[in-house]
Amino acid sequence: MQTLRLYRSTVGKKAVMAVTGVGMLLFVVGHMIGNLSVFSGPAAIDGYARWLREIGVVWPLRFGLLLCVGLHMVAAVQLARRARKARPQGYEHGRRPQSYAARTMRWGGVIITLFVVYHLLDLTAGVANPHGVQGEVYNNLVADFQLWYVVLAYTVAVLALGLHIRHGAWSALQSLGVTAPRGIALVVAGVICAGYLSVPAAVVLGVVS
Amino acid sequence: MKLTLRIWRQSGPTGALVTYPLDDLSPDMSFLEMLDVLNESLVVRGEEPVAFDHDCREGICGMCGLMINGVAHGPEKATTACQLHLRHFSDGDTITVEPWRAKPFPVLRDLVVDRSALDRIVESGGYISVPTGSAPDAHATPVPKESADAAFTSAACIGCGACVAACPNGSAMLFTAAKATHLGSLPQGQPERWSRAQDMVQTHDDLGFGGCTNAGECTPACPKGIPLTTIAQLNRDLLRSHLR
Numbered sequence: 001m002q003t004l005r006l007y008r009s010t011v012g013k014k015a016v017m018a019v020t021g022v023g024m025l026l027f028v029v030g031h032m033i034g035n036l037s038v039f040s041g042p043a044a045i046d047g048y049a050r051w052l053r054e055i056g057v058v059w060p061l062r063f064g065l066l067l068c069v070g071l072h073m074v075a076a077v078q079l080a081r082r083a084r085k086a087r088p089q090g091y092e093h094g095r096r097p098q099s100y101a102a103r104t105m106r107w108g109g110v111i112i113t114l115f116v117v118y119h120l121l122d123l124t125a126g127v128a129n130p131h132g133v134q135g136e137v138y139n140n141l142v143a144d145f146q147l148w149y150v151v152l153a154y155t156v157a158v159l160a161l162g163l164h165i166r167h168g169a170w171s172a173l174q175s176l177g178v179t180a181p182r183g184i185a186l187v188v189a190g191v192i193c194a195g196y197l198s199v200p201a202a203v204v205l206g207v208v209s
Numbered sequence: 210m211k212l213t214l215r216i217w218r219q220s221g222p223t224g225a226l227v228t229y230p231l232d233d234l235s236p237d238m239s240f241l242e243m244l245d246v247l248n249e250s251l252v253v254r255g256e257e258p259v260a261f262d263h264d265c266r267e268g269i270c271g272m273c274g275l276m277i278n279g280v281a282h283g284p285e286k287a288t289t290a291c292q293l294h295l296r297h298f299s300d301g302d303t304i305t306v307e308p309w310r311a312k313p314f315p316v317l318r319d320l321v322v323d324r325s326a327l328d329r330i331v332e333s334g335g336y337i338s339v340p341t342g343s344a345p346d347a348h349a350t351p352v353p354k355e356s357a358d359a360a361f362t363s364a365a366c367i368g369c370g371a372c373v374a375a376c377p378n379g380s381a382m383l384f385t386a387a388k389a390t391h392l393g394s395l396p397q398g399q400p401e402r403w404s405r406a407q408d409m410v411q412t413h414d415d416l417g418f419g420g421c422t423n424a425g426e427c428t429p430a431c432p433k434g435i436p437l438t439t440i441a442q443l444n445r446d447l448l449r450s451h452l453r
Contacts, residue, residue, distance in 0.1 A: 002451050003451065005407070005411075005451070006447070006448070006451040008414075009410050009411065009414055009447070010380070010382075010410070010413075010414050010419070010420025010421065011410050011420075011421070011443070011444050011447045011448070012447075012451075013420060014420065014421065014422065014423075014444070015444070015448055079378070079419070079420045079422060082378070082419050082420055083377065083378035083379060083380075083419035083420065083422075085312060085417065085419075086311055086312050086313070086378060086379030086380070086417055086418055086419035087310050087311055087312065087378075087379040087419070088312055089310055090310060091276060091279055091307055091310055092215075092217075092226055092305060092307060093276070093278050093279035093305040093307065094279055095279045095280075095375075095377075097377070097424075097426065098424075098425055098426055098429060099424065099425060102422070102423070102424040102425060103377070103424070105422070167423075170423070171422070171423035173441075174423045174437065174440065174441050174444070175423065175444055176444065176445075176448065177441050177442065177444040177445025177446075177448055177449075178441065178445075179438045179441045179442075
């Protein structure tokens with residue numbers, strides 16, 4: 001009963017978004033560290049992918065992430081609808097928002113979701129990949145980043161993710177009642193953008209081929 | 210100086226912006242004095258004066274509240290509309306003046322909105338229960354200096370509603386958090402601290418205010434600069450009240 005009352009409140013919904021957001025952020029960090037093994041050559045990253053399947057973390061992780069994405073999106077949509085209802089008539093004079101990252105959270109989230117769908121078809125299922133051989137992670141991603149439009153889509157998605165984290169990481173702490181300087185979120189977002197973009201950059205520059 | 214005002218006029222269910230050119234204004238006039246001058250000229254011409262809320266004109270009562278060029282209380286930081294002077298505008302400027310916009314703040318007339326929704330939030334938990342009768346000894350309840358300072362930072366809220374007006378979600382969470390943190394920081398506020406957080410957030414939500422998404426637009430609009438940390442404090446109190 002208490003839990004239901006909490007979930008129904010706007011503060012409770014933000015707490016759900018914060019907890020699921022932190023869960024997804026931890027995955028994003030882990031995924032990034034895994035990606036960086038591409039710099040140790042084909043054997044390292046292919047072996048890392050094989051190892052993940054052998055220890056049996058892939059499916060539990062997928063279910064956990066799906067749950068996080070679902071809860072995060074439901075709460076976000078409910079809060080967005082609530083916000084629209086709370087101001088049926090807007091201002092004639094345009095507003096000057098303080099933060100670009102905060103303003104783009106909702107559509108940024110949609111962009112990230114669409115990219116994740118493409119990303120799964122590309123590098124998990126392999127159907128949208130120019131090489132598309134199961135287990136050949138290194139060759140798949142090198143084949144991907146030979147194409148300028150894949151590099152562009154990937155870069156846009158990573159930057160959208162960076163903006164989302166730039167507001168989201170600080171916002172999550174605030175929602176859970178922890179007061180933290182906003183700079184923390186900027187550092188986290190910067191590290192994640194740099195880590196993820198280093199892989200396509202390396203392929204484009206010929207460091208990884 | 211010369212200014213052109215575009216003011217929201219509304220006497221029924223709908224309204225519109227009406228343009229009023231003004232000459233011979235002094236840069237030392239306050240924004241509300243300018244509206245007084247406009248109203249005098251409207252009365253002379255036999256037109257209905259512009260309705261706007263105001264009381265102390267000293268920046269401490271919280272009655273005035275205008276959206277000036279899309280910014281609550283206008284461009285000056287930590288300043289109410291009544292303390293905003295025309296010297297902060299340039300000769301020849303066009304200024305748009307609108308009422309606060311939120312579903313729980315219905316427009317009564319022109320620039321006046323009904324903010325009693327904020328009173329409903331206070332009624333639901335913004336109080337402490339004490340025996341009345343003889344006055345308590347002044348030193349009966351010692352208050353640590355840090356607690357007194359924290360309480361006062363929040364108590365500076367004048368309930369003008371600028372946080373709601375500025376919030377992209379139409380949330381009154383900064384107001385609610387200021388009231389809850391004000392009392393929650395003091396020893397006298399402890400017995401009802403957990404029910405206060407629950408009841409005030411519940412009332413806030415029931416009234417139709419939006420949820421706080423930490424956009425951070427409220428504090429820069431707040432004439433008293435109530436910090437966002439009060440919202441974190443209320444979030445913490447609410448979560449703790451449910452998880453205890």
